[in-house]
Amino acid sequence: MKRALLTLALLAAPALTGGASAQTAPAAPTTAEQKTIEAITATSEKGYSIRVPAGWTPLKNVPGTDVAFVSQKIGSLRPSVTVVVQDIPAELKATLADVRDLNARKMPDVVPKLKMLGEKTTKVSGQNAILWTYTGDGEGGTVRWTQVFTLKNNRLYTATLMTPTGTPAEVIEQGRAILNSLTLK
Numbered sequence: 001m002k003r004a005l006l007t008l009a010l011l012a013a014p015a016l017t018g019g020a021s022a023q024t025a026p027a028a029p030t031t032a033e034q035k036t037i038e039a040i041t042a043t044s045e046k047g048y049s050i051r052v053p054a055g056w057t058p059l060k061n062v063p064g065t066d067v068a069f070v071s072q073k074i075g076s077l078r079p080s081v082t083v084v085v086q087d088i089p090a091e092l093k094a095t096l097a098d099v100r101d102l103n104a105r106k107m108p109d110v111v112p113k114l115k116m117l118g119e120k121t122t123k124v125s126g127q128n129a130i131l132w133t134y135t136g137d138g139e140g141g142t143v144r145w146t147q148v149f150t151l152k153n154n155r156l157y158t159a160t161l162m163t164p165t166g167t168p169a170e171v172i173e174q175g176r177a178i179l180n181s182l183t184l185k
Contacts, residue, residue, distance in 0.1 A: 111136035
């Protein structure tokens with residue numbers, strides 16, 4: 001029963017768009033009139049922030065996401081980082097293990113040709129988190145996802161890096177750095 005309610009809560013979560021604001025990090029002036037933005041920090045009212053380097057473009061109004069950023073186009077796809085925040089009713093008493101098991105069951109239906117590459121328990125701002133790496137067919141070709149999810153105060157935070165085949169190592173490292181910068185408030 002608990003899993004069924006958790007499934008309904010996760011699947012029925014409303015689309016969360018436009019909830020984060022971006023702040024520019026200190027810039028190094030190149031001339032008296034021109035500045036180069038080295039990074040921005042996206043801070044959300046939903047209780048987190050992430051730091052995004054120059055070269056990643058924020059997207060607005062992406063259904064189901066709190067924030068989304070894309071990098072340069074690789075073939076027909078662009079590497080992206082998204083953060084989804086979902087409130088889970090307190091009466092469900094959901095644990096990170098419940099979320100992990102539910103997501104693991106849903107993945108084969110969501111990702112064509114899914115191949116799990118790894119799972120690791122980690123920390124995000126002192127909270128236990130799950131880090132997954134997997135590949136599969138995305139819209140436009142084979143992609144690799146790196147995903148971290150954690151629970152804090154009945155709120156599920158999921159940050160996902162998607163990189164198409166052929167993404168330069170530098171862009172992959174930037175995407176991983178964005179995921180690593182996820183900070184819960």
